[in-house]
Amino acid sequence: MEVLETTEKEMMQKNVEEFARLQRYMRLSDKNSEAYAEMKDRYIDLKVILTASGINLTEFDKIKE
Known part of the structure; x- marks a missing residue:
């Protein structure tokens, strides 16, 4: 099994x-x-993961909570 x-x-x-x-x-x-x-x-979880990965969410985050 691979x-x-x-x-x-x-x-x-x-x-x-x-x-x-x-x-x-x-x-x-x-x-x-x-x-x-x-x-x-889940939004908060993902926001933390993406920020820790170095992704700038400034423009991408439409909820901004």
């Missing part, structure tokens, strides 16, 4: 894509909903 390794570049791309998708969902959701609260938790 183990596939995910490269750092692939992980970064995956996280950027997830961050963008999550922001779209958040913008469509009611800020007072349980779903929004769950999305916000």
